[in-house]
């Protein structure tokens with residue numbers, strides 16, 4: 373099993389022939405990690421200073437640029453923050469160019485979400501098991517239901533000291549689902565409306581979101597699975613870009629410091645093959661619709 377697919381693109385708008393294009397689309401939607409070892413995010417001389425923890429407000433884990441333009445989690449003077457924002461914005465623009473070039477049919481439905489600079493070392497971070505991203509998981513967030521929308525992420529290791537971003541990548545989504553779906557608990561009647569009304573969730577949690585959260589928690593809680601499930605360790609070296617559907621690919625961030633990340637949202641219907649989406653996979657197994665119900 374090797375869930376990493378390497379391509380040798382070295383530009384953010386690469387020229388791509390139709391065979392390679394089909395390979396990239398199939399890899400992404402089938403739940404592989406697209407790895408581009410020769411696509412660095414190049415910092416200007418003046419921007420290298422931003423690879424430091426000192427620009428964090430130390431309240432947030434990441435420095436984030438919202439799609440509406442707000443910069444969150446950063447600390448510095450107005451001039452410094454302006455330059456920092458410009459750097460993160462450039463990453464956002466380049467990641468958008470890349471996704472638009474590789475997956476042109478996504479463009480009309482692609483929604484840009486947050487862009488982040490992740491300045492802290494991953495290793496040694498202590499947290500509850502649910503928040504521990506050193507354990508294999510697929511992304512699902514208690515307060516932020518996606519309602520089936522895909523989470524497409526473009527990462528780049530910008531570490532200036534030659535250090536890799538080390539991930540573990542787990543088995544294919546459907547293999548994990550077969551093991552844990554029987555244990556997944558449903559919401560109680562009225563729970564989704566209540567949580568939304570109380571502001572616990574940003575929008576209504578759907579039966580799909582509930583299952584994805586349960587899978588996230590069950591997988592993270594199972595130390596035997598964490599140690600012994602099929603998996604591979606991957607070193608993403610500085611200068612590497614990688615693209616992944618983080619709601620589909622089992623991943624764990626083991627170590628590394630200084631990474632750029634762009635999140636996109638995409639409705640499952642906008643995929644080349646919608647049936648590969650987690651919501652469609654789960655609906656096929658359960659035999660019922662898992663989307664929004666009133």
Ligand SMILES: [Fe+2]
Pocket residue numbers: 505509510511618623
């Ligand atoms: Fe994650």
